[in-house]
Amino acid sequence: MAPVSLKKLVKRYGALEVVHGIDLEVKDREFIALVGPSGCGKSTTLRMIAGLEDVSGGTIEIGDNVVNDLPPRARNISMVFQSYALYPHMTVGENMGFSLKIAGRPVEEIKEKVADAAAILDLSHLLERRPSQLSGGQRQRVAMGRAIVRRPDVFLFDEPLSNLDAKLRTQVRTEIKKLHARMQATMIYVTHDQVEAMTLSDRIVIMRDGHIEQIGTPEEVFNRPLTKFVAGFIGSPPMNMDDVTVDDGKLVFATGATLPIPPKFRQSLTTGQKVTFGLRPDDFFPTGHGLNSGDAEAVAQLELPVSITEPLGNETLVFVGFNGRDWVSRMLNPRPLPSGQNIKMSFDLSQAHLFDLTTGNSLVA
Amino acid sequence: MKLSRLSAPVLLLFPAFLVLAAVVVVPLALSFYSSFTPFRLTKPESLYVFIGLRNYITVLSSWDFWVAFGRTVLFLTIALNAEMLLGLGLALLVSKAVRGQRLLRTLMMFPMMFSPVLVGFQFKFLFNDNIGLINNGLQSLGLTDQAIPWLIDGNLALFSITVAEVWSSTSVFAILILAGLLAMPRDPIEAAHVDGCTPLQTFRFVTWPYLMPFAFIAMTIRSLDVARAYDIVKIMTDGGPAKRTELLWTLVGRTAYSDARMGMANAMAYFAIVLSILFTVYFFRKLAAARQQIGAEW
Ligand SMILES: Nc1ncnc2c1ncn2[C@@H]1O[C@H](COP(=O)(O)OP(=O)(O)OP(=O)(O)O)[C@@H](O)[C@H]1O
Ligand SMILES: [Mg+2]
Numbered sequence A: 001m002a003p004v005s006l007k008k009l010v011k012r013y014g015a016l017e018v019v020h021g022i023d024l025e026v027k028d029r030e031f032i033a034l035v036g037p038s039g040c041g042k043s044t045t046l047r048m049i050a051g052l053e054d055v056s057g058g059t060i061e062i063g064d065n066v067v068n069d070l071p072p073r074a075r076n077i078s079m080v081f082q083s084y085a086l087y088p089h090m091t092v093g094e095n096m097g098f099s100l101k102i103a104g105r106p107v108e109e110i111k112e113k114v115a116d117a118a119a120i121l122d123l124s125h126l127l128e129r130r131p132s133q134l135s136g137g138q139r140q141r142v143a144m145g146r147a148i149v150r151r152p153d154v155f156l157f158d159e160p161l162s163n164l165d166a167k168l169r170t171q172v173r174t175e176i177k178k179l180h181a182r183m184q185a186t187m188i189y190v191t192h193d194q195v196e197a198m199t200l201s202d203r204i205v206i207m208r209d210g211h212i213e214q215i216g217t218p219e220e221v222f223n224r225p226l227t228k229f230v231a232g233f234i235g236s237p238p239m240n241m242d243d244v245t246v247d248d249g250k251l252v253f254a255t256g257a258t259l260p261i262p263p264k265f266r267q268s269l270t271t272g273q274k275v276t277f278g279l280r281p282d283d284f285f286p287t288g289h290g291l292n293s294g295d296a297e298a299v300a301q302l303e304l305p306v307s308i309t310e311p312l313g314n315e316t317l318v319f320v321g322f323n324g325r326d327w328v329s330r331m332l333n334p335r336p337l338p339s340g341q342n343i344k345m346s347f348d349l350s351q352a353h354l355f356d357l358t359t360g361n362s363l364v365a
Numbered sequence B: 001m002k003l004s005r006l007s008a009p010v011l012l013l014f015p016a017f018l019v020l021a022a023v024v025v026v027p028l029a030l031s032f033y034s035s036f037t038p039f040r041l042t043k044p045e046s047l048y049v050f051i052g053l054r055n056y057i058t059v060l061s062s063w064d065f066w067v068a069f070g071r072t073v074l075f076l077t078i079a080l081n082a083e084m085l086l087g088l089g090l091a092l093l094v095s096k097a098v099r100g101q102r103l104l105r106t107l108m109m110f111p112m113m114f115s116p117v118l119v120g121f122q123f124k125f126l127f128n129d130n131i132g133l134i135n136n137g138l139q140s141l142g143l144t145d146q147a148i149p150w151l152i153d154g155n156l157a158l159f160s161i162t163v164a165e166v167w168s169s170t171s172v173f174a175i176l177i178l179a180g181l182l183a184m185p186r187d188p189i190e191a192a193h194v195d196g197c198t199p200l201q202t203f204r205f206v207t208w209p210y211l212m213p214f215a216f217i218a219m220t221i222r223s224l225d226v227a228r229a230y231d232i233v234k235i236m237t238d239g240g241p242a243k244r245t246e247l248l249w250t251l252v253g254r255t256a257y258s259d260a261r262m263g264m265a266n267a268m269a270y271f272a273i274v275l276s277i278l279f280t281v282y283f284f285r286k287l288a289a290a291r292q293q294i295g296a297e298w
Helices: A042-050 A092-102 A107-120 A136-149 A166-183 A194-200 A218-223 A228-233 B008-034 B044-048 B054-060 B063-096 B101-108 B116-126 B133-140 B154-183 B187-194 B199-224 B226-236 B248-258 B262-293
Strands: A004-013 A016-026 A031-035 A057-062 A077-080 A154-158 A186-190 A203-208 A211-216 A240-247 A250-253 A258-260 A274-279 A284-286 A299-311 A315-322 A325-332 A342-348 A353-356
Touching: A004 A042, A016 A042, A016 A057, A016 A211, A031 A042, A031 A194, A042 A057, A042 A077, A042 A154, A042 A186, A077 A136, A077 B187, A092 A107, A092 A136, A092 B199, A107 A136, A136 A166, A166 A194, A186 A194, A194 A218, A203 A218, A203 A228, A211 A218, A211 A228, A228 A240, A228 A274, A228 A353, A250 A274, A258 A299, A315 A342, B008 B262, B054 B262, B063 B101, B063 B154, B063 B199, B063 B248, B063 B262, B101 B154, B116 B133, B116 B154, B116 B226, B154 B199, B154 B226, B187 B199, B199 B262, B226 B248, B248 B262
Parallel strands: A031 A186, A031 A203, A077 A154, A154 A186, A284 A325
Antiparallel strands: A004 A016, A004 A057, A203 A211, A240 A250, A240 A274, A250 A258, A274 A353, A284 A342, A299 A315, A299 A342, A315 A325
């Protein structure tokens, strides 16, 4: 059980710097998700924590020790690889017990611990098989089993679910959450699936191009994104965003469409200022089919044409033409809407976000 | 007109079969038959005297034959193991090279490009007790002031031949094992590091099981062409001194051509082939088992 702390962590491949001095304090027993687009340095960061990549600058601490120069075996960590990385020549049982065997534990103890882990992961009937005789989901669980058998201080996951189908992914996601509650260990989980990050983690770290954009609880990064990038990355479907110019109490879009300035920003904006306006699909809905935010005054209404609809059963995503393109809205208690029809849309401006046009930073009212 | 009644494929393959029969099947059958006759090159009519298994009985009850046989097995065991260890070491080193790996790989194949006869001459010169490079080198370094009789002392001569053989064939192992190393996925090795393995343990428990099939492929190939070392031995010592380096192949060659006892020589050769086949089957079995173990899909 140990906290993990990254201080000014840098990774360079030759002259190419891919991680630019990131700082991160992971508390003991915390579940942290590292998210970000492909190539932003998530795996590299995780592999540095594991000791599989050299550190080019800064320090990594696990517990109270600086581990920069320790080999992976001295760090008491477990890692679940995206490709599972099972040992092909060992049975499932041998795969899971391998770390204990290397540590020189007695055979009885290994058997017992492997059996325990197998029971948790529903692998008991597969212990004699080889990895090549398993399905993808089963291999994934073996990889997980191998990690939990040794009870490490820190678990590292590198996109463990990305090779699974949607249903299995949801199922294993729940397993991981249960596992975290049971193991009482620090977990760092890399994913580019923000739903995984939101559902699993205590805090989310959003990375971009080797920098950390924001660290916060799922609720924080969703409701109070610090940058335009985070606002666009977190949330599905993504936030609707367009550039606007402030003009005499109104926000004017490029095509001339206008919305009133959201009440909470009224004091801080000046005429002529250019900002990016953002509104989540949840706060933009066919009138009467949204969440009541309680601030009726802050809701603006416009007649807009429906372009297409995507029914999801309990709700429907409605794409409506606004400012020259389609904005997504989430329609609760859906009813059929023919394409091309004009409908009354509500903009819940109490939930609107504004970002500085040049820096992309949130203008927090 | 009769020919045209045969179907086209048969017709087209016919010349090939004919050539094969002339150069492979007929000599094979003839030599097998002659191993049951007292055939001597100097007495052609002896080819028609059938003496059953007498040649085989003579061979198998000959002390000289069994000494050569035992020496051959010893020679092969030492050579194959040394080649495998050296090949493994070379492959591991080359796979670690960050720059110039292609060049190293090409260099590694050099010995395979030499004809064994050349290798024989080359090592004969190197090991020459008078003018050889090795004695010269040892003396210049002050390690010895005597001329070591590499090819003249019986034990040293076998050693020298082994060195030449190992030099010329280690690359077979090195290349096949390197192929295995390059094809090997990185992930299980990293997983082993995380699971607590030292580099040595990683090799022992993860890398080596993966490489084993490749080593066995090399073993199988080598066990098929063990007879190749005939040229090297023939050139370097010709079985001497005093038959101390007589291997099965030189014995067969001497019996056939110097003593002109072709029937007897063929009996020995067929016995040696059985030995070679047994080696091959053994390694093939091991290969299949090792492949299955790593769940290989090839
Ligand atoms: N061995 C290497 N040499 C040079 N550049 C590398 C090397 N490994 C990774 N990179 C670069 O480092 C950057 C970060 O890679 P990393 O694998 O950490 O991305 P990631 O966030 O895990 O992406 P993904 O979601 O696709 O897995 C990438 O731009 C990649 O091209
Ligand atoms: Mg990655």
